[in-house]
Amino acid sequence: MSGAATFAxxxxxxxxxxxxxxxxxxxxxxxxxxxxxxxQMRVGPMHTGPHGLLQTVADIVKLLFKEDVRPxxxxxxxxxxxxxxxxxxxxxxxxxxxxxxxxIMRDLNVGVLYFLAVPxxxxxxxxxxxxxxxxxxxxxxxxxxxAQFISYEIPRTLAVVGVVMLAGSLRVSAVLEAQRTVPFLxxxxxxxxxYLVTTLAEVNRTPFDIPEAESELVAGYHTEYSGFRWALFxxxxxxxxxxxSAFATVLFLGGxxxxxxxxxxxxxxxxxxxxxxxxxIRWTLPRFRSDQxxxxxxxxxxPLSLVNLVLAGLAMQVVAG
Numbered sequence: 001m002s003g004a005a006t007f008a009x010x011x012x013x014x015x016x017x018x019x020x021x022x023x024x025x026x027x028x029x030x031x032x033x034x035x036x037x038x039x040q041m042r043v044g045p046m047h048t049g050p051h052g053l054l055q056t057v058a059d060i061v062k063l064l065f066k067e068d069v070r071p072x073x074x075x076x077x078x079x080x081x082x083x084x085x086x087x088x089x090x091x092x093x094x095x096x097x098x099x100x101x102x103x104i105m106r107d108l109n110v111g112v113l114y115f116l117a118v119p120x121x122x123x124x125x126x127x128x129x130x131x132x133x134x135x136x137x138x139x140x141x142x143x144x145x146x147a148q149f150i151s152y153e154i155p156r157t158l159a160v161v162g163v164v165m166l167a168g169s170l171r172v173s174a175v176l177e178a179q180r181t182v183p184f185l186x187x188x189x190x191x192x193x194x195y196l197v198t199t200l201a202e203v204n205r206t207p208f209d210i211p212e213a214e215s216e217l218v219a220g221y222h223t224e225y226s227g228f229r230w231a232l233f234x235x236x237x238x239x240x241x242x243x244x245s246a247f248a249t250v251l252f253l254g255g256x257x258x259x260x261x262x263x264x265x266x267x268x269x270x271x272x273x274x275x276x277x278x279x280x281i282r283w284t285l286p287r288f289r290s291d292q293x294x295x296x297x298x299x300x301x302x303p304l305s306l307v308n309l310v311l312a313g314l315a316m317q318v319v320a321g
Contacts, residue, residue, distance in 0.1 A: 017094040017105075021239040028238045030056045032279050039283040066227035074224065075132040082129025083225065083232035089121045090239030096172055097246045098255060099267055104172070111172040112164060115247055116157055119202065119240060123149035126211060129233075130221035141220025144290060145211035148201055151297035152208075156198035158305035162191040162312030163251045166319070172250060179254040187315040190308045192252040194301060196274070199244040201293070203237055206282040210290050245274040 030045070030053065037044025045052035070079055096111040098104040108114055123146050130142020164170055166187060167178040178184075185192050201208035211220045222233045249255055249270040256263025288296070 017091050020094065021091050021235060021242075024242050025235045025238040026056045026060065028242065028275065029059070029234070032282075035276070035279045036283045039280070060231070063227055063231040068227045068229060069224075071134055071224050073134040075134070078128050078132035079224075080229070082125050082132055082221075083229045083236075085125030085128060086122050086236040087125075087232040087239070089118045089125075090236045090243060092118050093240065093243040093247075097243060098172055098176065098250065099246075099264055107171060107173050110170045112160060112170045112175065112251075115243075116153075116160060119243075120149065120153060122236065122240065125236075126221045129225070133221075133224040135224050137218050138221050138223045141211045141223070145204065145221060148204075148208065148211060148293065151294055152198045152201035152301070155194055155297065155301035155305040156202065158302075159191045159194035159198065159308060160251060162188050162308050165309075165312045165316060175250060176255040176257065179257060183252060183254040183257070185252040187319070188252065188308070188312060190304065190311060192248070194305055194308060195248055195251065196277075198301060199248065200278060200281065201297070203240045203244060205237075205241065205278055207285045207288050208293060209287060210293060241278060242271070242275060245278065246271045248274050 033052075033055070034044045045055035048055040048058045070076065093115060095105040096108055096114050098107070126145035126149075127142040130138040130140070130145070133139070163175060163184050166184055167175040169175065169178075175184075200206075204211055222230055225233065246267070249267060253270045255270075256265075256267040258266035261269075
């Protein structure tokens, strides 16, 4: 394609991705409230619309019209930039996710590396938001988020390296093609568990949500945010959750591979199953302490990820033999 056509296609896909992330956030928030209600033996939101279906719509309207407050001593530019650096990577992650054979923006040669690298910018946004707020609770939340991202990024990447070894490529389409007969979940069960758990830490989900930790940090890095800027943090969390779940489907569950149903349907079913699992975990397990979380990353997950690399090598020998 020409340069103009490439730019137009990128702009169109960016607008579509932003729309998808916004719609997903609206739906997933409502679904999580209903799931949490079932798990905790209550009904969840019921009063706005039939069976509470319009509750998240009402929340969006409230956030859009809520006053945008900024602390007097906050760094104005950094305060505005923090939410953007958090939300934009969640949208950019969708560029390499194959929702079906033609439904992918770019099948990059380094698509897997791209997906691992882009969400890492979120850590900068969280740290910047906490620092710029000129608030001790926000600053501690930002520091916790950066420490958590760095710690769990290493075992997460090593878990994905095992998949790359089996596929022999960093291209997303090659990873899917290598799972035509057997999904990598069968060959890499430990890698799947490591990826899933470290992803919970990457997107600040319970039991790894210590950057927010309402009991001691009042909400952490976004304590001083309100209105639309606060909504961007919310959008980033649920957008990143869906993107990470979708990529788990690509890496370990064969993407849209499946009998009878269209690839797009299989892809959504597998992805939403992982999303449901993460929500189930959130409303079942308590939060870790900060020291427990760091110990788990460096003393448990890092050695296990190295073991997983050895197992991936053995799996390569079995497949080749």
